[in-house]
Amino acid sequence: MGDTAAESTPRRARGRPRGWDDKTEQNTIKSLDRAMAVFEYLSENPGLALSEIATRMGQSPATIYRILVTLEGRGLVEFDAGAQVWHIGSRAFVIGARFLRRTSLVERARPFLRQLMEETGETANLGIVQGANVLFVSQVETQATIRAFFAPGTLSPLHSSGIGKALLSQMDPARRDRLLGHDPLEAFTPHTLTDRQALSADLDRARALGFAEDREEKNLGMRCIAAPVFDIHDEAVAGISVSGPTSRMPEEAVPALGRAVAGAARNLTLALGGTAPA
Amino acid sequence: MGDTAAESTPRRARGRPRGWDDKTEQNTIKSLDRAMAVFEYLSENPGLALSEIATRMGQSPATIYRILVTLEGRGLVEFDAGAQVWHIGSRAFVIGARFLRRTSLVERARPFLRQLMEETGETANLGIVQGANVLFVSQVETQATIRAFFAPGTLSPLHSSGIGKALLSQMDPARRDRLLGHDPLEAFTPHTLTDRQALSADLDRARALGFAEDREEKNLGMRCIAAPVFDIHDEAVAGISVSGPTSRMPEEAVPALGRAVAGAARNLTLALGGTAPA
DNA sequence: CTTAAGTTTTTCATGATATGAAAAATATAT
């Protein structure tokens, strides 16, 4: 399961002796790990009966029973007496929510932005909705000498940025129309989509593809590919993008870049507890 | 979904034999329970070093180490290599968040919370009863720079929060007394209602008005206005509130805010199939 | 650079205890 969790935690702690690279985890407690596997499994398959869990996980019912009862004692799982099934408990929510207090969206996104930049070679950005604009809150710059740059803190209208369009593409029509307002859509370059019909079609395409494109719609010579990030409520709360000069982002590179961006957005989504779209 | 769910799980399952009442838990796995105690302790005291946890919990460093490494392997805890301390991990958040999906309450409430926030300009919250506390499960934050901040996952005693009082005001006296217990009511600020007479009068007022007020009774400088939400069984299962700095919520604004909150609560009640009070 | 103090991992022997099989207890269905 948690492939994201891997990421190689290079814990260089005080007293880490020699053979660390080879045998990674001979220090794990087997029984605890098995119990946590049950805990995790239950979170992915809520509302299972004891026997169901036991058979599916290939464990003895007695063992599963004792694990669940133990976790229940701490409120980490709950037993629905009516349906005779088990669920994740409220205490798990309380404990897990502590994670949010530690780091902000920006900090959490940082590693994914960095990886995306290294993967694509282009500047990676993170933006959120701020009123009717996208607010760019974080970025990891490419090492290339020619860079698309716009500092964090920059505001850009929703309809003329990749992240903005990625977010618009996920909103229900009512909210989308409300944010876009009734005034004419401002044109920044000849390529800006100012026609609402055309914009709507572009958003449909973005939703289908899983990523949105900005083809010099805000700045001439600059392209951008963006994908939406979903939070725990499955709401699109942020967008990740890569941006660079058109010369380095030709048509044929778009699918690969789109995949990379969508992948980064998906990883961040999972780290936020959201469910990534298929 | 279910009623409060907490309240002593009287698991009357298929094969529960005789002596169940007496010896409650001889089926718990000791090592697992100890490990979960560490997990829980870490969530309450984030950012502790291994040795610190070991000494504070009176356990051998080796044991704590192995527990943490095991949990780390599943992303339930994370090691901050810079500060050499441990934290709750993202996977714990993801798993815990599954608790919210069990009931559709949170999802249903979302649009009403958003609308309430936009209507009042203040952060809107959703809370449910969890034991003797209110558990805050969802919120839509204001865009104002000065915000009342308490993240989802927070627990707050019933008598010192707006939502808690809104819910208490709808309970029959027996249940209310049971939840409030016999211990003295804890005071968080000089304004906290610790006198049961005064609290009871306040609850009567709240029931008459249709909304409850928290006038800096939990946090100084922070006010809160809350109303109860009823499910299909006409039980008060949740509360909606707006919270913000006292400076933005003066006395003369209370009636309008109260109307807005009560309206949102009524709308959610209707969406849940409950009947709103007159 | 050397020494010292503090923290984290590992090793190892031992006993606690987690585990599965099977039986008992209980619920549901026929």
Next chain:
DNA sequence: ATATATTTTTCATATCATGAAAAACTTAAG
């Protein structure tokens, strides 16, 4: 009533979790 399905307990056994102490390592100080 009987049969079937599911959960809980009992019990014997070997796994494996545990603490003590040593080793590995980091940082701070001399």
